[in-house]
Amino acid sequence: MIVVLRPFGPNRVKLHTISIVSSVSGFSPLPTLEGNNNPRTLINPIIDSREAETAVTVDDGSTLVISGLRMVRMTTRENKIPGLGDLPVLGWMFKNHRTQQQQTDLYFFVTPTLLETASAHSRLPVGSRRASALMHDARDFLRRS
Numbered sequence: 794m795i796v797v798l799r800p801f802g803p804n805r806v807k808l809h810t811i812s813i814v815s816s817v818s819g820f821s822p823l824p825t826l827e828g829n830n831n832p833r834t835l836i837n838p839i840i841d842s843r844e845a846e847t848a849v850t851v852d853d854g855s856t857l858v859i860s861g862l863r864m865v866r867m868t869t870r871e872n873k874i875p876g877l878g879d880l881p882v883l884g885w886m887f888k889n890h891r892t893q894q895q896q897t898d899l900y901f902f903v904t905p906t907l908l909e910t911a912s913a914h915s916r917l918p919v920g921s922r923r924a925s926a927l928m929h930d931a932r933d934f935l936r937r938s
Contacts, residue, residue, distance in 0.1 A: 798905050804853045806905040814862050814899055815842040843899075853907045862899040867892065 794812045801807040820836040843862045851857050873879070873888030880887070 794901055796903060800907060801850050804907070805850055806853060806907065807848070807850045808857060808903065808905060809848045810846065810857075810859060810901075810903065812845045812859055812862060812899075812901055813842060814844075814864075815840050816864075817841075818866075851905065854904065856902055856904045859901040859903070860898065864897045864899075866895045866897075868895070869893075 794810065797809045799807045799809075817838045818841045819839040821839055823835045823837050841864070843864065845859055845861055847859060849857060869890060869892045871888060871890050873884070878884050878888035
C-alpha cells in the first residue's frame with residue numbers, strides 16, 4: 794500500500810492511496826523456440842491482481858477504511874477409484890466431485906496524524922515528503938512490476 798499525505802487546512806489531511814494485492818493463481822508453460830512443450834520447459838506464473846486507488850480528505854486523527862479488495866476462489870476436486878472411475882458408462886458410480894468456494898476480503902485502516910514542527914509552527918503529516926514526487930515514483934514502480 795502506498796499512502797501520500799498532504800495537509801489541507803489546519804486540522805485536515807488529504808490522502809491519496811494505492812492498494813495492490815497480488816497472488817499466484819497458477820502456472821502456464823512457456824513455448825520453446827522449437828514450438829513443443831516438453832516437460833522440462835520453463836513455466837510462467839499466472840498472477841491475479843486487485844487494485845484500489847482513492848483520494849479523500851479526512852480530519853486529523855480520523856480513520857479511513859479502504860475495502861473492496863474481495864477475492865473469490867473456486868476449487869474443484871475429483872476423487873475416483875483408479876480404473877473403475879474411468880469407465881465410460883459406469884464410471885460416475887466410482888468417483889465423486891467436490892467444489893469449494895473461498896472468499897477473502899481485505900481491509901486497510903489508515904489514521905493520519907498531524908505533528909507540529911518546531912521551526913515554522915506549521916502542521917505536517919507524519920512521514921510526509923514531496924507528495925507529487927512520491928506518487929510519481931510509486932506509479933512508476935507499480936507499472937514496472
